[in-house]
Amino acid sequence: MKKAKGTTIVLLFIAVAFFASCKENTPAEKVLNAEDKVVQANKDLDEANAQYLIDIQNYRVQTSAEITANEQSIAAFKLRIINQKAEAKADYEKKITELEQKNTDMRRKMDEYQASGKDNWENFKTEFSHDMSALGQAFKDLTVNNSN
Structure with a gap:
């Protein structure tokens, strides 16, 4: 009988200790946890x-370099067609003008882009x-046509 009482008392203490450790957070602890989560979420958002x-910014630099290369190709192509026959020269000049306009439009479109x-x-x-x-393919096509 004494042994049963001792076992019951030990089990009772274990049960009390177990339930005491499983208590829910107090409202103050919940607020602190929520604040920590908000701070971390803000940090993650700032990093993203x-x-x-x-x-x-990297894309702007990359495309600016491509557009500048296109402008250089246009200038070089204009020099190459100087001695072309009038009819061929007029056709090339028309194509060059179209490509120049598209290139200018692309530069403006990139410059005007606002982060949104x-x-x-x-x-x-x-x-x-x-x-x-x-546009790059159009430049390649123009130079291929010129070399034939």
Whole structure:
């Protein structure tokens, strides 16, 4: 009987200790935890925003270099067609004028882009990259036609 009382008392203490350790956080602890989560979320957001702005800046530099290379190609091509026959020269000049305008439009479009959210940036970047690829292909096509 004594042994049963001792076992019961020990089990009672274990149960009390177990339930005492499982208590829920106090309202003050919940507020502190929530504040910590908000601070961490703000840090994560700031880091993502900084990376987004760096991506925009890097892309601006990259496309500016491509547009400048296009301008140099135009200038070189103009020099190469100086001695062409009048009819061929007029055709090339027309094509060059169109490419110059597209190149200028692309530069303006990139310069005027305002950061307005990552989703908008990704859409803009995809469309702009596609347009730049098409413009680059048009330059290649022009030089291929000239060499024939």
